[in-house]
Amino acid sequence: xxxxxxxxxxxxxxxxxxxxxxxxxxxxxxxxxxxxxxxxxxxxxxxxxxxxxxxxxxxxxxxxxxxxxxxxxxxxxxxxxxxxxxxxxxxxxxxxxxxxxxxxxxxxxxxxxxxxxxxxxxxxxxxxxxxxxxxxxxxxxxxxxxxxxxxxxxxxxxxxxxxxxxxxxx
Ligand SMILES: [Zn+2]
Numbered sequence: 001x002x003x004x005x006x007x008x009x010x011x012x013x014x015x016x017x018x019x020x021x022x023x024x025x026x027x028x029x030x031x032x033x034x035x036x037x038x039x040x041x042x043x044x045x046x047x048x049x050x051x052x053x054x055x056x057x058x059x060x061x062x063x064x065x066x067x068x069x070x071x072x073x074x075x076x077x078x079x080x081x082x083x084x085x086x087x088x089x090x091x092x093x094x095x096x097x098x099x100x101x102x103x104x105x106x107x108x109x110x111x112x113x114x115x116x117x118x119x120x121x122x123x124x125x126x127x128x129x130x131x132x133x134x135x136x137x138x139x140x141x142x143x144x145x146x147x148x149x150x151x152x153x154x155x156x157x158x159x160x161x162x163x164x165x166x167x168x169x170x
Contacts, residue, residue, distance in 0.1 A: 004159035005166050015064040015156045015165070022061025026054060064158065067149040070142035073135040087120035 003010050057065075095113045155167050 002157060002168055004162060004164050006164040007159060007162045009159055009161040011160045012157045013160060015153055015158055016066075018158060019061045019064045019066065022058035022064075024056045026056055066153050067146055070139060070146055073132075073139050087124045088117050091116040091120040 001010055002012055004012050092113065095116050098112070152167055155169060156165055157168055158165050
């Protein structure tokens with residue numbers, strides 16, 4: 001039998017059990033007209049007799065909720081493609097300025113433009129890939145911490161007599 005390390009009481013429960021016992025998923029009838037925001041975050045308009053559903057949680061259940069899973073970093077591709085388009089435009093503009101301020105030093109139109117565009121794509125692509133790499137590493141780090149916290153949560157118990165929270169390793 002597991003007992004509280006603080007007061008030796010055996011009235012102890014797993015955090016998971018406390019959390020699950022205090023969390024109810026409900027569905028209720030309503031005859032209102034309005035807009036409700038569901039779990040998905042999408043507004044839903046209801047009229048007449050409708051039903052609503054959601055999660056109701058006691059304070060205790062909320063307190064002993066499992067750790068939140070970290071959010072995956074958003075896909076860097078869209079942002080990366082956007083930055084490349086921007087780079088090409090900027091390269092073109094810079095080349096145009098060069099032909100105006102120093103026309104005698106400007107290499108052949110197409111060659112010069114090509115060089116500037118390639119340089120910008122390489123430089124900004126490099127910056128972008130480093131940024132994505134940093135985000136990925138941060139996410140993996142957060143995921144590792146989450147798994148550790150989750151494991152600890154699974155092994156955690158709470159004493160209903162003195163409120164002590166403790167980890168039981170078997
Ligand atoms: Zn206790």
